[in-house]
Amino acid sequence: MERHPGTARRRLAPLSPAAAGPGRRSIGRHGAAPVTILCAHCGEVAPTPPFLAPGDGGERPACCPGCAAAMALIHDLGLDDYYRLRGADGAAAPDLEERDRALALFDVPELLAAHRQPDPAGERLTLALSGLTCAACCWLIEKAAGDIPGVVSVRTNLAAMTLTLTYHRPEVPRAVAERLLKLGYGVTLPGDPVAEADQRREARRLLGRLALAGLGAMQAMMYSAALYLGVLDGDDEIYAWVFRIASFLVATPVVFYAGWPFFQGAWRGLRAGHPGMDLPVALALGLAWSGSLVNMAMGGGHVYFDSAAMFVFFLLLSRWLEQRQRHRVRATWRRLEDALPLVVRRLDGDGETWVASRQVRAGDRLSLSQGEVIPVDGVVVEGTAQVAESALTGEPLPRPAGAGDLLHAGARLVEGALLLDAAAPAADSLVARIGEQVSRAQSERLPLVRDWGRVAPLFTLAVLGLAAITLALHWSSGPALAFEHTLAVLVVTCPCALALAVPLTVSATLGAALKDGVLVASPAQLLALDRVRGALFDKTGTLTEGRFELAGSRTPDGDQDPDHHRDLLAVAAALEHGHPHPLARAFDDLPAAHLSEVRVLTGGASGRQQGRLWEIGPAPGDAAAPAGTSALLLREDGVPRLLLFLRDRTRPEAAPLLEAWRQRGWQLRLASGDGEAAVAALAGKLGLDQYRARCTPEQKVDWLRALQRDEGPQVMVGDGINDAPALLEASVSVATANSTSLARRAAGLYLLRADLTPLTRLPRLARKARNRINQNLTWALGYNLLAVPLAMAGWVPPWAAALGMSASSLIVTFNAARLSRWPSSFC
Known part of the structure; x- marks a missing residue:
C-alpha cells in the first residue's frame, strides 16, 4: 500500500541494530533486552517500537509524530543533505497545540499588516525564528521556504534569528510558517512574547x-x-x-x-x-x-x-x-513602540467605540483624554492640551497643542483633552518608520x-x-x-x-545620533558626511517652515482690494482644497466655492464651475511678485483672472546651520520649484552661493550629479516628493521631520524634530566616528x-x-x- 508523503507509521517490532542507526545503544545480550534508539531528527530517546520516517538510506527512527512528520517533509522536499550538514544536533518539533497557536497569528491580517513593507517584487515580511543552531538550519529554511509558490526570496539571519521573506501572494506567510513549524523550528511575528522570552x-x-x-x-x-x-x-x-x-x-x-x-x-x-x-x-x-x-x-x-x-x-x-x-538603538524605539496603547476611542456617529489601535485608518476621528498616549500620527481638530514628546524628541518639558497641530504616535497628554484626525494607520506612524529605518541601518x-x-x-x-x-x-x-x-x-x-x-x-554612533534627534538609516552616509564638499537645499519646508499665508492678491488690471476678489479667492480655495503641496495650506481657512471635476495637476489644479474651466498654478516669470513671496495665477478658460502672493517664514535655525557649514568650506546652494522672486529673496537673505528657481525633480538631479562630478560628495536636504530623486542621487541625503513618506524612504538620515539644529553638529559626529574607527x-x-x-x-x-x-x-x-x-x- 502506498503511503501519503509527509506521514509516518509506527513499527510494531523493535528495530534491528542496522536500522537503529548510529544513535542506538544495546542494553542487553542475545536480544534479552530492547535496544535504546535515538530520534534521527532531534536526538531524544525514541519509544520502542519507534515511529518511522523515510530517508535517503531507508527508514529512520523518530521519537514522536512531530519529528517523523518533519523528517518526512525534509525527505519529500529532497533536502536530506540537511542531516549531513547539520551533524548530530537537532531541534525538537513543536507540539500540535504550540503549532496551532503560532499559525493563528498568520490568520489575522491586522497583525501581519504591522510588519509588512512594500517591495518592488511584492511585499516584504520579517519573522522571528527560534530553534536555529547553525548555518545548516539557515540552509534548510531557505531551501524549504524558497520552493513555496509565490516566494520571491528568503534570507535568514542566524545572529538576529530572523527571516526576511519577499513574496507576491497573500497566502505565502502562513504557508511558510506552517512548513517551518513542521520542520521543527519556531516562527512568529516580531514582538511576540514567546520570541521576546527566547x-x-x-x-x-x-x-x-x-x-x-x-x-x-x-x-x-x-x-x-x-x-x-x-x-x-x-x-x-x-x-x-x-x-x-x-x-x-x-x-x-x-x-x-x-x-x-x-x-x-x-x-x-x-x-x-x-x-x-x-x-x-x-x-x-x-x-x-x-x-x-x-x-x-x-x-x-x-x-x-x-x-x-x-x-x-x-x-x-x-x-x-x-x-x-x-x-x-533597537531597544530605544522598541520601548517607544511598546508604550503605544493597544486600544483607542474612535468617534462613530454620535458615540465613541473602543477599537484596536491597529484598526485605525487615515481620517478616523479619535478622542483622547488626560494621561493617554497617542496611538497614531494625527492632526488636532478640537481641544487644547499639554503634550509630552520626550520619548520622541528628548525634550523633557511638555508643549501646548491645539487645533491644526500635528502630533506623533507616542506623545502623551499631560493635561487636557483632544479630538484628533488620524493622518495614517499605526503601521505608517513615525514610530513604525523609526523601526523600519533602524532595521535598514542594521542590515x-x-x-x-x-x-x-x-x-x-x-x-x-x-x-x-x-x-x-x-x-x-x-x-x-x-x-x-x-x-x-x-x-x-x-x-x-x-x-x-x-x-x-x-x-x-x-x-555607538547610531545611538549618539538618535539621542541628538537624527535617525540614521544608512551608516555609510553618516560616515561620509565629514567628506562632503557642498550642500544642496530644497526651499519650502526645508529652509522655510512650509506654513504659507496669503500675503496679497492682484487682478491683471492692478486691483489689489481683497474684498473685490472674494469670489475669485473662493474658487482658488476650492481648487487647492485637498492638494498635497504646502502652498495649498494657505487657502485652508478661506471659504470655498462649489466646483466639479476638480483634479490635481503637476504644479497646480483644475476644476469646473457652470461649464467654465478654472486652473491654478505657478505664475509666469514676468509676474511682479513682492520680494520674498511666491506667486500663483488663477485662470478662467485660459484667461488670467487673479494673481495670488503667498509668503513663507524662514526657519530661525536655518541661518546658524548655514553659517556652521559655510565655515567648513562647503558651497551652499538652493534648488526650488518656486518662482524666481521668492527663491532669490531667500538666497540673498541667507547668503547662499547659488540658487535655481522653478526646478523640476529631474533638474535637481542633473544639477546635483554635475556638482558631485566637479566638486566631490554633496549633501541634499529636502522634504517633498519632488526631492526624492535628488535624495537618492546624493552622497548624503537628509529628510526633515515634516517630509513626505517617499522622501523619508529615499533619505539616509532623518530628522526626528522640526529643527535643523542637529545638522550643525552632525559633521563633527561623523568626523569623531571616523577617527574612532x-x-x-x-x-x-x-x-x-x-x-x-x-x-x-x-x-x-x-x-x-x-x-x-x-x-x-x-x-x-x-x-x-x-x-x-x-x-x-x-x-
Missing part, C-alpha cells in the same frame, strides 16, 4: 556564561599565582599539586561550558568550509586545557588553566559588550565590514601558519617549551579587536604587529598573551563606547 533567555545564558568565566578566571589565577611566583620549593610539592588540580577543576567548566560558543562557531566554520575567528580561539582553548592536563599528568611544572579561563572571560566580556551596544554592511568578512578566513589561516612556524622553531628546545610558545601565538593573535573595531563604533583599527593592527613577533620569539607567556589580547579588545570596546556620550561631551 531572546531574554539567550541574553541570560550569555550573562551566566560570562559570570561563570569571571569567577573561574579569578579562582584559577589565585591558584596559579603561587606557581608563577615560585614560592613553593621542593618540600612543598604536594601543595603545588593541590593548586594544579584545583586550577584544573575550576577551569574545566569555564572552558567547556562558558567557552562552548567558540568551539561551536569553529566547528560550523570548518563544516561550511569558511574558517572564522572562532577557529584559532577554540584551538587555543583546546590546546591550553589538554596540554596542561598532559603536562600535569607527566609531572611537568607548567599548566595554563588560568590562561584559558581568563581568555574565555575576556572574550565573552567583549561579546557581551558588543551585543549590548548593538541592541541599544547595511559598511565596506570595511564586508572587506573584513572576506579577509577573516585568510587571517585565520595565517595565524595557524604562524603557530606552526613557532612550533617548528622552538621544537629543538623541547616539546613543552615549543607548545607554550605556540599557545602564546594562538592567544595573542586573536582577531577580536579587529572584528569589533568598526561595528562597535558604528553602533581609525584609532581602533590602528590599535588593533599595531597590537598584533608588535605582539606576534614577541610571542613567536618566546618572550610572551600564555597568561600574558591572554591578558594582552583581552586588554586590546576592551580598549577598542570602551573607545567606541565614548561616542555614546554625544552630544553632551563634545558640545
Whole structure:
C-alpha cells in the first residue's frame, strides 16, 4: 500500500541494530533486552517500537509524530543533505497545540499588516525564528521556504534569528510558517512574547556564561599565582599539586561550558568550509586545557588553566559588550513602540467605540483624554492640551497643542483633552518608520565590514601558519617549551579587536545620533558626511517652515482690494482644497466655492464651475511678485483672472546651520520649484552661493550629479516628493521631520524634530566616528604587529598573551563606547 508523503507509521517490532542507526545503544545480550534508539531528527530517546520516517538510506527512527512528520517533509522536499550538514544536533518539533497557536497569528491580517513593507517584487515580511543552531538550519529554511509558490526570496539571519521573506501572494506567510513549524523550528511575528522570552533567555545564558568565566578566571589565577611566583620549593610539592588540580577543576567548566560558543562557531566554520575567528580561539582553548592536563599528568611544572579561563572571560566580556551596544538603538524605539496603547476611542456617529489601535485608518476621528498616549500620527481638530514628546524628541518639558497641530504616535497628554484626525494607520506612524529605518541601518554592511568578512578566513589561516612556524622553531628546545610558545601565538593573535573595531563604533554612533534627534538609516552616509564638499537645499519646508499665508492678491488690471476678489479667492480655495503641496495650506481657512471635476495637476489644479474651466498654478516669470513671496495665477478658460502672493517664514535655525557649514568650506546652494522672486529673496537673505528657481525633480538631479562630478560628495536636504530623486542621487541625503513618506524612504538620515539644529553638529559626529574607527583599527593592527613577533620569539607567556589580547579588545570596546556620550561631551 502506498503511503501519503509527509506521514509516518509506527513499527510494531523493535528495530534491528542496522536500522537503529548510529544513535542506538544495546542494553542487553542475545536480544534479552530492547535496544535504546535515538530520534534521527532531534536526538531524544525514541519509544520502542519507534515511529518511522523515510530517508535517503531507508527508514529512520523518530521519537514522536512531530519529528517523523518533519523528517518526512525534509525527505519529500529532497533536502536530506540537511542531516549531513547539520551533524548530530537537532531541534525538537513543536507540539500540535504550540503549532496551532503560532499559525493563528498568520490568520489575522491586522497583525501581519504591522510588519509588512512594500517591495518592488511584492511585499516584504520579517519573522522571528527560534530553534536555529547553525548555518545548516539557515540552509534548510531557505531551501524549504524558497520552493513555496509565490516566494520571491528568503534570507535568514542566524545572529538576529530572523527571516526576511519577499513574496507576491497573500497566502505565502502562513504557508511558510506552517512548513517551518513542521520542520521543527519556531516562527512568529516580531514582538511576540514567546520570541521576546527566547531572546531574554539567550541574553541570560550569555550573562551566566560570562559570570561563570569571571569567577573561574579569578579562582584559577589565585591558584596559579603561587606557581608563577615560585614560592613553593621542593618540600612543598604536594601543595603545588593541590593548586594544579584545583586550577584544573575550576577551569574545566569555564572552558567547556562558558567557552562552548567558540568551539561551536569553529566547528560550523570548518563544516561550511569558511574558517572564522572562532577557529584559532577554540584551538587555543583546546590546546591550553589538554596540554596542561598532559603536562600535569607527566609531572611537568607548567599548566595554563588560568590562561584559558581568563581568555574565555575576556572574550565573552567583549561579546557581551558588543551585543549590548548593538541592541541599544533597537531597544530605544522598541520601548517607544511598546508604550503605544493597544486600544483607542474612535468617534462613530454620535458615540465613541473602543477599537484596536491597529484598526485605525487615515481620517478616523479619535478622542483622547488626560494621561493617554497617542496611538497614531494625527492632526488636532478640537481641544487644547499639554503634550509630552520626550520619548520622541528628548525634550523633557511638555508643549501646548491645539487645533491644526500635528502630533506623533507616542506623545502623551499631560493635561487636557483632544479630538484628533488620524493622518495614517499605526503601521505608517513615525514610530513604525523609526523601526523600519533602524532595521535598514542594521542590515547595511559598511565596506570595511564586508572587506573584513572576506579577509577573516585568510587571517585565520595565517595565524595557524604562524603557530606552526613557532612550533617548528622552538621544537629543538623541547616539546613543552615549543607548545607554550605556540599557545602564546594562538592567544595573542586573536582577531577580536579587529572584528569589533568598526561595528562597535558604528553602533555607538547610531545611538549618539538618535539621542541628538537624527535617525540614521544608512551608516555609510553618516560616515561620509565629514567628506562632503557642498550642500544642496530644497526651499519650502526645508529652509522655510512650509506654513504659507496669503500675503496679497492682484487682478491683471492692478486691483489689489481683497474684498473685490472674494469670489475669485473662493474658487482658488476650492481648487487647492485637498492638494498635497504646502502652498495649498494657505487657502485652508478661506471659504470655498462649489466646483466639479476638480483634479490635481503637476504644479497646480483644475476644476469646473457652470461649464467654465478654472486652473491654478505657478505664475509666469514676468509676474511682479513682492520680494520674498511666491506667486500663483488663477485662470478662467485660459484667461488670467487673479494673481495670488503667498509668503513663507524662514526657519530661525536655518541661518546658524548655514553659517556652521559655510565655515567648513562647503558651497551652499538652493534648488526650488518656486518662482524666481521668492527663491532669490531667500538666497540673498541667507547668503547662499547659488540658487535655481522653478526646478523640476529631474533638474535637481542633473544639477546635483554635475556638482558631485566637479566638486566631490554633496549633501541634499529636502522634504517633498519632488526631492526624492535628488535624495537618492546624493552622497548624503537628509529628510526633515515634516517630509513626505517617499522622501523619508529615499533619505539616509532623518530628522526626528522640526529643527535643523542637529545638522550643525552632525559633521563633527561623523568626523569623531571616523577617527574612532581609525584609532581602533590602528590599535588593533599595531597590537598584533608588535605582539606576534614577541610571542613567536618566546618572550610572551600564555597568561600574558591572554591578558594582552583581552586588554586590546576592551580598549577598542570602551573607545567606541565614548561616542555614546554625544552630544553632551563634545558640545
